Amino acid sequence: MTYRVGHHSTSDDSSAYRSKKEVEDWKRKDNPLTRLRKYLEARGWWNDALEVEHKTAIRAAILKEFAAAEKQKKPPLSDLFTDVYDQLTPALREQEKELHDLIERYPEYYPTDDHAKSS
Amino acid sequence: MKPFAVATSKLTPRMARVLPTLGRSAAVLQVRGYAAASGANPDGLRPGVAHSQLLRTTSQAALANPELAAVSNGETKRMNLYQSVNDALATALGTDETAVVFGEDVAFGGVFRCTVGLAEQFGKSRVFNTPLCEQGIAGFGIGLAAVGHTAVAEIQFADYIFPAFDQLVNEAAKYRYRSGGQFDCGGLTVRTPCSAVGHGGHYHSQSPESYFAHTPGLKVVVPRSPIQTKGLLLASIRDRNPVVFLEPKVLYRAAVEQVPVDDYELPLGxxxxxxxxxxxxxxxxxxxxxxxxxxxxxxxxxxxxxxxxxxxxxxxxxxxxxxxxxxxxxxxxxxxxxxxxxxxxxxxxxxxxxxxxxxxxxxxxxxxxxxxxxxxxxxxxxxxxxxxxxxxxxxxxxxxx
CATH class of the missing domain: 3.40.50.920 (Rossmann fold)
Incomplete structure (x- = not known):
């Protein structure tokens, strides 16, 4: 069995549906994260300095990739229809053309500048 | 964006199990507005539920509906769609002592607040949480209904009704037919939020009505507004056939009407x-x-x-x-x-x-x-x-x- 000690997400307050005591109890009781940390430290494979160094490095790397990803365009519209199957079916080809024609006819309702061009 | 923003603040164990990134992606989407329209409408229209002329926002307009003749002398109250679900459930529980309401997280109000306050009002033996098991929720509901209860089950999202598909299609829908009319589970109603919400992705957006429409023995109902929801849900709960009741989640907060406070039904079919x-x-x-x-x-x-x-x-x-x-x-x-x-x-x-x-x-x-x-x-x-x-x-x- 597993137990989630954190909130479900940044927008979740899990105290709405479970007691804080329940969460604290699970954090202490037989917590595999704590056990592994103690094991690693006992073996001399991990320590506080390594922990800080690792956390700093990984945080910087994630933020860098995050910023780079945010600058990218959204995927091309053709991606809406690919990967449903290994190849486009006749129906999907027809529907992709219908969407393309619709965007051409009503560009004021379908801005596409924030998407990459289809190849 | 508003309906889901509130809902995601109440993410639950079920959502934790099936969609670990939902809360995060919903938050990102609110900032970046993937699905939001922008700017003035090119045709000078005011589209959207907020400007709909179909919603009955005055008591007079609400009660002018000939289908509501039975309650036309009564009061109305401003409700959004989730509040009208709540009102219908309270009405069902209050008028039928065999009625029970159950599902994942319903005891604390559910992710969309549809069952808020019901456990306090009617007791934990009539409004209760279930394990995270849709097949079990449906099967349990079928059993309850078969022995004479009115069973109102909630599946947290219509996208997750498919583990219950076997129970609904092979058991609920055929119960009366296969027993030659000796037994039925007509007291079963399965409520579930459906359809697009602006940023739900693959697993919080689907509209599965046609899967169930291919199942003789089931009824399938989809309401458009708070007034419709209360009347159709009460009719579904009291109908003597199992009903799949699909609630468009984007309307839970967006659609607001003056809803009659009295007990009323709207016709199925x-x-x-x-x-x-x-x-x-x-x-x-x-x-x-x-x-x-x-x-x-x-x-x-x-x-x-x-x-x-x-x-x-x-x-x-x-x-x-x-x-x-x-x-x-x-x-x-x-x-x-x-x-x-x-x-x-x-x-x-x-x-x-x-x-x-x-x-x-x-x-x-x-x-x-x-x-x-x-x-x-x-x-x-x-x-x-x-x-x-x-x-x-x-x-x-x-x-x-």
């Missing part, structure tokens, strides 16, 4: 004509009704002189063939729109039946405006949806054939 017209019949249900309302406004502006008839089907199974036939015999044209994928969607069934019955009256090919034959996409939602413009284009094609 009966469509409602929301707007009379002479040139084309337009059929939809649930949240799609508002896209169709806007498409009609666009059509009547861009194609001067035409008038469109709008029908809310309300019950998908058994559906009201007669109302649609009578309308198409008047207009000669038909468009059906839904968010579910085009192929084998319920629009296909409606158009087949109408073509059989009205063939010589049709002036142009009936139009289907539906989701594409893809999974429901996240980043492409606004290109997937049968929105106002696509529905308008369908009307134009039917009119200019």
């Amino acid at each position: 009966k469509a409602e004509i929301l707007k009379q017209g002479k040139d084309i019949t337009i059929v939809g249900w649930g949240s799609q009704i508002y896209a169709l309302e806007n498409a009609i406004q666009m059509a009547e502006k861009r194609l001067p002189g035409i008038s469109c008839e709008l029908i809310d089907l309300r019950t998908i199974l058994p559906w009201d063939v007669d109302t649609v036939v009578a309308s198409v015999n008047k207009t000669g044209r038909l468009l059906v729109a839904h968010e579910a994928p085009l192929t084998a969607g319920f629009a296909s069934e409606i158009i087949s039946s109408i073509t059989e019955r009205c063939f010589l009256r049709l002036e142009s090919p009936p139009q289907r405006v539906c989701g594409w034959d893809t999974p429901f996409p996240l980043v492409f939602e606004r290109f997937y949806m049968p929105n106002m413009v696509r529905c308008y284009e369908g009307i134009r094609r039917a009119m200019q054939f």
Whole structure:
């Protein structure tokens, strides 16, 4: 069995549906994260300095990739229809053309500048 | 964005299990607004539920509905759609001592707040949480109903009803038939939030009505507004057949009406004509009704002189063939729109039946405006949806054939 000690997400307050005591109890009781940390430290494979160094490095790397990803365009519209199957079916080809024609006819309702061009 | 923003603040163990990134992606989407429209409407329209003229926002307008004649002397109260669900459930629990309400997280109010306060009001033995097991929820409900209870089950999202598909299709739907009418589970109603919400992605957006419409023995209902929801949900709960009740989640907070506080039902199996017209019949249900309302406004502006008839089907199974036939015999044209994928969607069934019955009256090919034959996409939602413009284009094609 597993137990989630954190909130479900940044927008979740899990105290709405479970007691804080329940969460604290699970954090202490037989917590595999704590056990592994103690094991690693006992073996001399991990320590506080390594922990800080690792956390700093990984945080910087994630933020860098995050910023780079945010600058990218959204995927091309053709991606809406690919990967449903290994190849486009006749129906999907027809529907992709219908969407393309619709965007051409009503560009004021379908801005596409924030998407990459289809190849 | 508002409905889901609130809902995601109450993410639950169920959501934790199935969609570990939902809360995060929903938060990101609120900032970046993937699916949001921007700027002024090119046709000078005010689209969206917030501006709908179909919602009855005064007590007088609400009670003028002839279907509400039984409560026309009563009071109304301002409610959104989730509050009207709550009101219907409280009414069902208060008038039927065998009624119970259960599902994942319903005891603390549910992710969309539909059951808030009910456990406190009616007790934990009548309003209770279940394990995270949709097959179990449905099976438990079938058993309860079979021994005489009124069982109102909640599946947290329609996207997660499929583990219960076997129970609903093979057990609930066939219970009466296979026992030659000796037993049934007609006291079962399964409520579940469905359809697009702006940023739900593959697993919080689907509209599974046609899967269940292919199951003789089930009824399938999709309400469009708070007044409709209360009346149709009470009718579903009291109907002597198992009902799948699909609640368009985007409307939970967005759709607000003056809802009669008294106990009332609206008829199952009966469509409602929301707007009379002479040139084309337009059929939809649930949240799609508002896209169709806007498409009609666009059509009547861009194609001067035409008038469109709008029908809310309300019950998908058994559906009201007669109302649609009578309308198409008047207009000669038909468009059906839904968010579910085009192929084998319920629009296909409606158009087949109408073509059989009205063939010589049709002036142009009936139009289907539906989701594409893809999974429901996240980043492409606004290109997937049968929105106002696509529905308008369908009307134009039917009119200019």
